[in-house]
Amino acid sequence: MTDQDESHDARAGVAFTDIYVDDDIVDRVSDTLRSTRYVKGERVERFEAAFADRCGTDHAVGVNSGTAALLLSMQSAGIGPGDEVFVPGHTFFASVSPVLHLGATPVFVDVDPRTCTMDPDDLAAKAERAENPTAVVPVHLYGQLADLDAILDVADDHDLTVVEDACQAHFATRDGHTAGASGDAGAFSFYPSKNMTVGGDGGMLVTDDADLATRARRLRDHGRDEEGVHREVGLNYRMSEVSAAVGREQLDRVQEWNDARAAAAARYDGLLAAVDGVETPTVADGAQHVYHLYVVQVPAADRDPLRDYLAARDIETGVHYETPAHQHPAVAERVGDVSLPRTEALCDRIVSLPMHPRIAPEDVETVCAAVASYFEGKQGGVAESEPDDPADSGTTESDPEEPTDTSPARTDGGREESQ
Template identity: 40%
Template sequence: MSKDTISFVNINREHKIREKEIKKAINNVFQKGNFILGEEVSLFEKDFAQYCQTKFALGLASGTDALQYSLRAIGIGKGDKVITAANTFIATVLAITSLGAKPVLIDVDPTTYNLDPQKIRKYLLHAKKVKAILPVHLYGHPAAMDSIIKIAREYSLSVVEDACQAHGALYKNKRVGSFGDAGCFSFYPAKNLGALGDGGMVVTGRKDIAHKIEMLRNYGQKQKYHHLMQGYNSRLDTIQAAVLKVKLNYLDQHNKMRRQIAHFYNKTLQGVGYILPNEQKEAYHVYHLYVIRTTKRKKFQDYLTQKGISTGIHYPIPIHLTKAYSSLGYKKGSFPITEQICKEIVSLPMFPYLKKEEMEYVSTCLRSF
C-alpha cells in the first residue's frame, strides 16, 4: 500500500455514493427558496424525533447551541452548578459557562471513559447549588444512564445528555438522547450523522423545553416580532435539514459498518499490548471514534505517519488543564484517570467506507509496531 493512503476520517466516500440523492434534496430547497425554517426542517425534526424515540426535536445551528439552550431551558443560570465529565470535548463545558453557571468536573470510569456514577454520588454528599448532570456519550459509547438517572431523581437534578458523538447509540435498547430532560446532537460533517456544514439538534419529551428552545433559536419569538424572551439566532438551515433527512436513512447502516470495523480491529489487535475500547453489555456502541491506548503514543503516531496512516487524539489536554479553564480552580492531579487517558489515547481510522484492505493494513502495522 502506498504512502498517505489512509486518512483518519473520510466523508467524501459516503458523499460520492449519495451524491445524486443529496444534490436532488439541495436543489429542491434551492427551487423553493425557503432557506430559513423551511418545511424540510420540520420534516427532518419529525424523522429525527421518531428515530430517537422522543416526542420533540428542534434543529439548531450547532451541538454547542443545543447544549446551551437545553441548559437554559431547564433553568440553569448564574451560579448554578452542573456536573459533567472531566474527559470531554470543550464544547460541553463552554455551554455551561456561557450561561454563567459553574461546571463541576467529575473523573471518568477507566473502562468506558464516561462519567463515573460512584464519583458523582461522592461529590453530591456535600454539594450545594447543583442543578443538573450533563453526561457525555463519548466516542459513541453510552454513559451509565441507569445510575445517572437514579442519582438525578434522588437529588432532584435535571439531566441533559451530550449525545454529540453518539447518534443512534443504544443503552438497554433505548436511544441515547431520550433518557434525560433533553438530548443534544451535533451534525458537524464528520459525525455519525453529519451535515455539509454546522448543525445541531435538541430532542426532548418535554413540551415546555421544546417550546422554549423553539423561541430561543429564533430571537425569542414564536410569532414574528413578538419577543417573549431574549433569544438568539440559531436555526438549522433548510438546506442542511434536507441533506440530513436523506442521510438519516443510512445512519443505522453506517453505524453497523462502523461496528464491523471496530470488531475487526478488536479481533486482530487482541493481545498485542494496546488497551482496546470496551463495549459494556448494556450498550450499543456506535464508534464515532475507535480509541485505543498506548504508553508510547508519540513513537506510535510517528510510526503510523511513516506508514501513511493518519490518527487523531480526542483530546490531548483535559479541560481543567487548559488555559481557558484555569480559573475553575482545578490543578494537575485533580482527575487522575482523565489525565492518564489523555496522555495515552489515539483514535484509529474509523468511518463507514473504510475498505477491508485498509483496515487490514492498519491492523498489520499496529501488530508490527
C-alpha cells in the same frame, strides 16, 4: 469523497475519516436551492419530526450546531448563575462551554477508564458535597452511552436536570436507553465527521418536555414567539433548509453506516487482540456502540512515538482529547485546581485510529499491521518512525521548492473535532 471514488489503494495511506456525498444528497440540496426558501421552512420541520421519531422523543428542535443544542438544552431548562453542573473531565470543550456561558459552575467528574465515560460513583460523591447541585451532563463519548441507569439514579436522588450530550452517539443504546432520549433533553451534533451530518455544522435538541421545546424554539430565533413577539433575549441558532435537506437524507442511512462502523470495529478488535501494548475499546454489557471514533489505549510513553510511526506510513490518527476539559485555560481560571487522576492518565494514553463507514477491510488490516509492527519492533529495540523505503509508505519524493509537512498523517483530533 464521492461515490465515484471507490479506490482504496493501501499505498495511498489510510485516511482518518471520509466525507461521503452521493447523487441523492446532491439532488436534495439542488431542489432546496431552487425553492429559494432557505430558512424557517418545511424541510426543517420534516427533519425535526423524523429525528424525534427515530429517537423516540416527543419533540426535536433543529439548530445550527451541537454546541447550540447543548446551550439551548441547558438554557431552556433554566440553568444559570449559581447553579452547579456536573460534567466529565474527559470530553470535548463544547460539553463545558455552555455551562460557563450561562454563568453556572462546572463540577468535574472523573471517568471510568474502561469506557471513557462519566463514573457514577464519583458523580454521587460530588453531588453529596455540592452546595447547589442543579444538573448533570452525561457525555456519550466516542459512540457509547454512559451508564445512564446509575447516573439517573443519582439525578433522582439530588433532583438534577439531565442534559445528555449525545453529539457523538447517534442512536447508540444501552440497557434500554437510546442516546438523548432518557434525560430532560438530549443534544446531537451533525459536524461533518459525525455518524451523520447536514453538509456542514448543525445540531438537534430532543426532549419529551413540551415547555422546554417551546422555549428552545423561541431562543433559537432571537427569543421570538410564533406571534413575532420577543419574549426574551435569544440569538440566531436556526438550522437552514439546506442543512435539513441533507440531514433528512442521511437519517435514512445512519443505521446502515452505524452497522458498517461496528463491523470495522470488530475487525480492529480481532486484529489488535494479540498485540501486546494495545487495549481495544471496552463495550459495556448491554450497550450497542456506534463507533463515532475507534479509540485504543497504549502506554503513555508510546502514544506519540506510535503516532509518528503510523504517520510515516501515511496512516492518519487523532487524539480525543489530549487536554482534560478542566485544564483548558478558559476553564481553569474559573474552577481552579481540580484533580481527576483517571481522566488525566487516560488523556496521555489514547489514540484514535481511522474509522468511517467506508473504511475497507484491507485498510483496517494495514493499520493493525503497522500498529503490531511498532510494538514488535519496540520489543526488539528496532522500532523507527521512518519506513525503510519511501515507497513502502505510499509517498513520493517531494519537490524541493514545495513546503513539506514532516508528519502529514498525524492529525490533531483535538483541533479537528467539533460540534
